[in-house]
Amino acid sequence: MTRVPRPGLVIFDNDGVLVDSERIANAVMADLLTGYGVPTTTEEAIRDYMGGSMALVRARVRERHGSDLPSAFEDAYHQAAFAAFRAELVAVAGVSDLLDALVAADIPYCVASSGTHERIRLTLTTTGLIDRFADAVIFSSQDVAHGKPAPDLFLLAAEKMGFAPEDCAVIEDSPLGVTAARAAGMRVYGHTALTPPGRLADADALFAAMTEVPALLGL
Ligand SMILES: [Mg+2]
Numbered sequence: 768m769t770r771v772p773r774p775g776l777v778i779f780d781n782d783g784v785l786v787d788s789e790r791i792a793n794a795v796m797a798d799l800l801t802g803y804g805v806p807t808t809t810e811e812a813i814r815d816y817m818g819g820s821m822a823l824v825r826a827r828v829r830e831r832h833g834s835d836l837p838s839a840f841e842d843a844y845h846q847a848a849f850a851a852f853r854a855e856l857v858a859v860a861g862v863s864d865l866l867d868a869l870v871a872a873d874i875p876y877c878v879a880s881s882g883t884h885e886r887i888r889l890t891l892t893t894t895g896l897i898d899r900f901a902d903a904v905i906f907s908s909q910d911v912a913h914g915k916p917a918p919d920l921f922l923l924a925a926e927k928m929g930f931a932p933e934d935c936a937v938i939e940d941s942p943l944g945v946t947a948a949r950a951a952g953m954r955v956y957g958h959t960a961l962t963p964p965g966r967l968a969d970a971d972a973l974f975a976a977m978t979e980v981p982a983l984l985g986l
Pocket of ligand 1: 780781782783784817818939940941944
């Protein structure tokens, strides 16, 4: 087996990678869109919007359904999602051990998420992971003009952390995120929790459990 070069920096997506939020968040999204007259199931929300920013959801609903969502959409979504997160959100199994392994190997890491800074902080706090992420290593789609699938957010994270794109490894779980990492010129590993593996086929490798990631990173 070829030896895998260790990355200089590991960039984590948040939802579905660090925190197990996607089923909760997409159930909220499906209910809300259905209430706005765009009938949507949780599975459809996962398929069409997972990994994207609120701006992407708004644009796709306009494009596919011809509906302009009301201006209250973003606030209503965040209010309902945050309440559900406070009640039931947990970390993805094995994440804490993976972060320990990176610290032991002296490899820095950061988070680059389509969520707002408020959402990232709330989910990391609720799951007890916030102490593992200093303010300076949290990057949100709010920090760039174009969110995933554009490469901008991953490129910003790499630049601020002081690494070239080719030295970065991205951990993602959505097709939008894999596309963004590829466009940024980074290697990317795909978590197949909620996404059919075929939709993450552009990733360098896929994994079903966090315990598989250290080997993928050459640790
Ligand atoms: Mg995700």
